[in-house]
Amino acid sequence: VQLQASGGGLVQLGGxxxxxxxxxxxxxxxxxxxWFRQAPGKERExxxxxxxxxxxxxxxxxxxxxxxxxxxNAKNTVYLQMNSxxxxxxxxxxxxxxxxxxxxxxxxxxxxxxxxxxxxVSS
Numbered sequence: 595v596q597l598q599a600s601g602g603g604l605v606q607l608g609g610x611x612x613x614x615x616x617x618x619x620x621x622x623x624x625x626x627x628x629w630f631r632q633a634p635g636k637e638r639e640x641x642x643x644x645x646x647x648x649x650x651x652x653x654x655x656x657x658x659x660x661x662x663x664x665x666x667n668a669k670n671t672v673y674l675q676m677n678s679x680x681x682x683x684x685x686x687x688x689x690x691x692x693x694x695x696x697x698x699x700x701x702x703x704x705x706x707x708x709x710x711x712x713x714x715v716s717s
Contacts, residue, residue, distance in 0.1 A: 595619040595706045599689045602711030605679055613674040615689030624695040627672040631685035643697035650697050679715045686710040
């Protein structure tokens with residue numbers, strides 16, 4: 595399984611940005627996907643997760659109400675819509691995939707990771 599994240603860049607305070615993560619390879623019939631991030635000098639943290647059927651979503655409190663995770667199963671792609679970003683959202687964003695199909699906020703549940711895409715929020 596390979597994950598290719600894209601869409602990062604510079605965004606102004608209060609703007610919007612959409613990240614994408616395309617999965618390829620032997621993804622099996624169902625899987626959960628998530629976004630994590632790591633800011634400079636900080637540990638990696640959970641951002642959002644989505645189950646295979648999209649019925650279950652989880653968000654970190656810090657992004658709840660501002661970010662939206664969604665997926666297009668036909669394209670094997672997950673998205674992270676970032677609305678009203680703040681400077682503290684600046685980080686390297688990673689997408690992750692779990693073959694269990696169950697969404698989780700625990701990084702250890704995800705066996706596959708993308709290379710990361712950098713998001714910088716300017717004030």
